[in-house]
Amino acid sequence: MYSYIVRRLAFGLMTVLAVSVLVFVILRILPGDPLVAVFGMEGFTKLSAVDRASYMTQLGLSDPLWLQYLHWMRDVVSGNLGHSFFRAESVGDMILRRGPLTAEIAILSVVLSWIVGVPVAIISALRPNSIGDNVSRFLSILFLAVPGFWLGMLIVLGLLFVFGYRAPLAGASLFTDPIANLQIVVGPAIVLGLGQAAYIARMARSSLLEVIREDYVRTARAKGLSRRPVISRHALPNALLPVITLSGILLGFVLAGSIPVERAFGTPGLGYAMFSAVSERDVFVMQNLVFLYSIVFVLLNILVDLTIAWLDPRIRYQ
Amino acid sequence: MTVAERDVEAALPPTPTAIKATGLRRMGRGLRIFARRSPMSAFWGCIAALIVVMAVAAPVLTPYDPLKSDFRSMSKPPSERHVFGTDQIGRDVLSRVIYGSRASLTVAMGAVLFGTTLGALWGLASGFLGGRFDLISQRIIEFLQSFPDLILAMAIAMALGAGFGTVIVAIAITRIPFGGRVIRAVALSLKEMSYVEAARGVGATKLRVMLRHVLPQCIAPYLILATTHLGVAIVIEAALGFLGVGIPPPTPTWGNMLADSLNAGLVPPWWLVLFPGAAITVTVLAFNLLGDGIRDILDPRLRGAV
Numbered sequence: 369m370y371s372y373i374v375r376r377l378a379f380g381l382m383t384v385l386a387v388s389v390l391v392f393v394i395l396r397i398l399p400g401d402p403l404v405a406v407f408g409m410e411g412f413t414k415l416s417a418v419d420r421a422s423y424m425t426q427l428g429l430s431d432p433l434w435l436q437y438l439h440w441m442r443d444v445v446s447g448n449l450g451h452s453f454f455r456a457e458s459v460g461d462m463i464l465r466r467g468p469l470t471a472e473i474a475i476l477s478v479v480l481s482w483i484v485g486v487p488v489a490i491i492s493a494l495r496p497n498s499i500g501d502n503v504s505r506f507l508s509i510l511f512l513a514v515p516g517f518w519l520g521m522l523i524v525l526g527l528l529f530v531f532g533y534r535a536p537l538a539g540a541s542l543f544t545d546p547i548a549n550l551q552i553v554v555g556p557a558i559v560l561g562l563g564q565a566a567y568i569a570r571m572a573r574s575s576l577l578e579v580i581r582e583d584y585v586r587t588a589r590a591k592g593l594s595r596r597p598v599i600s601r602h603a604l605p606n607a608l609l610p611v612i613t614l615s616g617i618l619l620g621f622v623l624a625g626s627i628p629v630e631r632a633f634g635t636p637g638l639g640y641a642m643f644s645a646v647s648e649r650d651v652f653v654m655q656n657l658v659f660l661y662s663i664v665f666v667l668l669n670i671l672v673d674l675t676i677a678w679l680d681p682r683i684r685y686q
Numbered sequence: 687m688t689v690a691e692r693d694v695e696a697a698l699p700p701t702p703t704a705i706k707a708t709g710l711r712r713m714g715r716g717l718r719i720f721a722r723r724s725p726m727s728a729f730w731g732c733i734a735a736l737i738v739v740m741a742v743a744a745p746v747l748t749p750y751d752p753l754k755s756d757f758r759s760m761s762k763p764p765s766e767r768h769v770f771g772t773d774q775i776g777r778d779v780l781s782r783v784i785y786g787s788r789a790s791l792t793v794a795m796g797a798v799l800f801g802t803t804l805g806a807l808w809g810l811a812s813g814f815l816g817g818r819f820d821l822i823s824q825r826i827i828e829f830l831q832s833f834p835d836l837i838l839a840m841a842i843a844m845a846l847g848a849g850f851g852t853v854i855v856a857i858a859i860t861r862i863p864f865g866g867r868v869i870r871a872v873a874l875s876l877k878e879m880s881y882v883e884a885a886r887g888v889g890a891t892k893l894r895v896m897l898r899h900v901l902p903q904c905i906a907p908y909l910i911l912a913t914t915h916l917g918v919a920i921v922i923e924a925a926l927g928f929l930g931v932g933i934p935p936p937t938p939t940w941g942n943m944l945a946d947s948l949n950a951g952l953v954p955p956w957w958l959v960l961f962p963g964a965a966i967t968v969t970v971l972a973f974n975l976l977g978d979g980i981r982d983i984l985d986p987r988l989r990g991a992v
Contacts, residue, residue, distance in 0.1 A: 386829045394841050509978075513971035515921050517928055518944065518963030525956055624834030628925045631948075642837075646844050647930040658833070658841050666832050 372677055380670045387662045388444075392437050395655045444659070459656050462641055470630070470637035472549075473556045474622050478615060480561030485568030486608070490599065492569070493576035504569060511566035516625050520559045520632035552636070556629045563625065564618045571614050576607040609680055616672030620665040720983055727979020734972035741787040750778035752785040752938045764957055771957035773943075774950045779957060782938040783965050789939035790969065793853050794919035801858030802915045805865025806908050812866070813873030814896045820870075827863040835860035839922050843931040853932055857919050865911060872907050876900050906984040913977030917970040924966050940966050 447460060457465075488508075492501040528534055579585065580603055588598045623639075630639035638657070645653040721728035740747060750768075755775040764771040770779035812823035830838075839856040846852035876882060877900070885895045926932035927941020935942055940962040947958035 383829060383832050387832050390829065390833075391841070394845050509974065510967075510971065513917065513974055514967050515924055515963065515970075517925065518959070518966065521944065521947075521954070521959045521963070525954065525959055528953060529956070621834050621836075624836040627836065627840070628928050631929065642840075643929050646840055649844065654841065654844060658837055661837050662833050665834055669832075 369677070373674060376670050376673055380666050383666050384663055387666065388441065388659055389437070391655055391659050391662065392440065395651055395658070396433065396436065440655070444656070459653055462653075463638065463657075463660065466636060466638045466641050469549075469553065469635065470623070470626055470639055472553050473560065473626055473630075473635070473637060474619060476553060476557035477560035477564060477622055478619055480557060481564035481568050481615070481618070484561065485565035486572055486611070488565070488569040489572030489576060490604075492573045493580065494599070496577065505573075508566040508569045511562050512570075514563075515628075516559045516563050517628035517632040519562070520555065520629050523555055523559065524633060552633075555633050556626060556635055556637075559629055559632075560622050560625055564615070564622065567614060567618055568611055572607065572611045575610050576603060579603045579607040582606075609676065612679070613672055613676055616668055616675075620668050623661055623664060720979065724979040724982055727975050727982070730972045730975035731979065733968065734976050737787055737969050737972060738791060740784055741791045744784050744788055748778075748781035748784050750781045752777060752781040753936060763955070770961045771955070773946060773958055779943075779961055782943055783940070783961050785938045786940040786943060786962060786965060787969070789850075789933055789937060790920050790923055790966075793850070793857065793923045793933070794916045796854040797857035797861060797919045797923075798912050798915045800854065801861030802865040802908070802912050804858070805862035805867075806869040806904065806911070808862070809866035809869035809871075810873045810896065810901060810904055813870035814877055814900055815892070816877075823866070824870075827866045830859070830863040833860075835918075836922055836925055839926060840929065840931055843926055848931060848934040850933055853923060853926060856926070857922050860922065861915050861919065864915070865908075868907060868911055869904055872904050873900060876903050910977060910981040910984060913973055913980055917973040917977070920966065920970050920973070 448458075488504045492504045495501055524534070580599075582603075585598060585603050588602045589595070593602075626637065626639040627642050628639075629635075630637045631643045634640070641653070642657050642661075644650070645657060717728075720731075755777050758776070762768060762772045762776075768778050768780065770783060772778055773782070808823060812820045833841075838860050842856035842859060843852055846855065882895060882899055885899050886892075890898070923932060923939070924941035924944070927939045928945045929941075930945060932941050933939050935946075943962040944959065947954040947962075950958060
């Protein structure tokens, strides 16, 4: 097991390094001039050549690219992520202030997706092609197609029309003001949770249907166990293994999905910061945030792999 | 008819009309089987076809110019004159939703045509050739997959600057690893089949075996994947538009319209939110269910795999 963990972590570290290069390449090298990204095409054409040169030096952009990359890596390692072009707050502080909110949303949405998805899958799989199965399958197909941010906008509008209610817009910490915090978090978490629940219900249903046909399940029934413990103790644990993998992958996609969803709800989280950075063409903030999201994504994948290896000995010995 | 006569007739090239007739008849029969086997998918397939027709025929179908603002009717709720209402500068929402299908479908089809196809060909080559090429390809694909697709698309779209082409490229790049992985797995399993071995035994070159014998078998999984990817690409395009890095504003796209509605005031009018989003949902639903149907017919073993 330990050698597996070490191997997986080493591979993860390599991935993170490669990702940092790729982020750098995408955001710094692709378009001829980073100033175009900063000022927009029109703003860029208005700048004189001298202005351009001085901006470039000021931003550290006139160094050779490999040096710029090394500077960035040094900054990342020392925890100094620099400033946005438009805000006084440093990127590091912004992440610390806004990050917890997005993390809460992500975790809550995963919990929600299991609470909704797994029972639906069990009902579906126990009576395939019944009315309940068809309804739940239709709902999961529907929720796969509904864009989360649109659902979020509808929820915000609906609450406003029917109850005249709007979630607080200012950020609130879970510890100092739990009620306000919950009001902010719950909407995005429901939207993102339902989206994941659709995937989870689909996956859990097909995997449970497969496991129920296994010999050992029939043996358990044949030795006289009633249906309920056979499902919950014998079939479910094996059927849920692929669901855990899926859920981990989905959690990564939730981080990305929370960007438009937070915009729809006006949630003051990290996703909203990402949206602001994109719409303000704030290359440096964007670079650090994309890198951060990718690191979290890679770590999540490692965590999922390790959990699966821990639960399923067959993987460990491959 | 003697044997010789039949051979002569078989050797003659069939007339073009004959080909057309049998081709159409075969297609018709295929569609009929499709409709009988999965009526649900056939129904949604028709909806998908209608949406495509809507996009092509947009100038004929729209009651108003989607870009022209009418300052006498701004932010009007749905009425007889404007069935879906008007936005804050008096543009007809119905016309904009219809034109929005053009942007969505063009971007989605472009992205799938480039991204999924490139990924699939790459996967085919890497699965079939194996060896060092396969190892390196797999690492590259894993690296590409260490970004959530929306974030990768956002970063690329932002770096390249807004525009039709850049959105297509940004989404296409996120599709490559998925195409690569699925088709690689298919190619790996095909490689071991005895007919491939037979083709090699006869002396066909690797390239010939790959293109003539393995590639055709990859078309079914590719079609399934491509239809599903259409839906994903439409959602990513809408999200990019919503976040302001999609196709730039005057062009009506569903994502842009939703983003605009948030600028319409503290409380966005409901008709500006409801209709573009519903258009996205119905389109994605149609392509997803069509994809499910195609999968069930072409390859029942793949059920739930893609």
